Amino acid sequence: MATQRSKPRSRKRRRRAPPGRALAASPRPEPREDRPARPRSVAGRTSPLGTYGERPPSPFGGLPVSEIAIAGGVVALVFGVIRQGGPALIGGVVLCLLGVIEVTAREHFSGYRSHTVLLAGIPAVVAEFVIVLTVGPPAVRVLLLVPVAAVFGACAWFLRRRFLVARQARLAKPQPLVD
Numbered sequence: 754m755a756t757q758r759s760k761p762r763s764r765k766r767r768r769r770a771p772p773g774r775a776l777a778a779s780p781r782p783e784p785r786e787d788r789p790a791r792p793r794s795v796a797g798r799t800s801p802l803g804t805y806g807e808r809p810p811s812p813f814g815g816l817p818v819s820e821i822a823i824a825g826g827v828v829a830l831v832f833g834v835i836r837q838g839g840p841a842l843i844g845g846v847v848l849c850l851l852g853v854i855e856v857t858a859r860e861h862f863s864g865y866r867s868h869t870v871l872l873a874g875i876p877a878v879v880a881e882f883v884i885v886l887t888v889g890p891p892a893v894r895v896l897l898l899v900p901v902a903a904v905f906g907a908c909a910w911f912l913r914r915r916f917l918v919a920r921q922a923r924l925a926k927p928q929p930l931v932d
Contacts, residue, residue, distance in 0.1 A: 805923055809863040822852030850875075861912065864919030869912045877905035 811819070826848030833842025854875065857868035881901045891897050 804866045805920065806865065809859050809865050811859070819852040819855045822848050822855075826850075826852060861916055862919055864916065864921070864923035867913070867916045867920075869909055869916060872912050873905050873909035876908050877901050880904040 826845045829841050829848060830845030833839055833845050857871055860866045861868040861872060
């Protein structure tokens with residue numbers, strides 16, 4: 754005879770009702786109008802990995818150069834994929850890469866948000882490319898992983914330490930009060 758299975762229960766903890774009384778569904782309280790809402794940017798995060806404060810300003814002023822470069826790179830990348838390779842594909846990848854590097858490096862080195870893995874991966878890929886161009890593809894491809902992993906590890910260690918220094922400097926600066 755087959756055993757009956759019970760329905761899976763929700764993992765959400767429920768409040769226990771006092772004996773003899775059922776819980777009534779209470780509507781969410783409406784936000785009070787007399788109390789100003791706290792802005793999201795001032796909400797205190799204590800996580801060292803999250804964002805803190807305002808995004809660092811662009812070195813190009815109000816002109817969104819990085820975003821335009823990424824969008825143009827995507828257009829060139831799609832055009833290059835449709836034409837099955839060529840200069841448009843390579844140009845699209847390079848243009849996207851330049852825009853992404855600018856944004857991530859600015860956020861990382863200012864202590865706003867950590868992009869350690871992304872920024873450490875770029876020199877590792879360049880090292881792999883240079884090794885393959887100069888020596889040629891190795892017979893055992895795992896051997897290529899050794900110098901690339903060393904470059905990645907060294908860059909990741911340096912970038913993480915640099916981010917922690919920048920984050921500490923950002924935390925030490927008093928945040929401007931938002932009215």
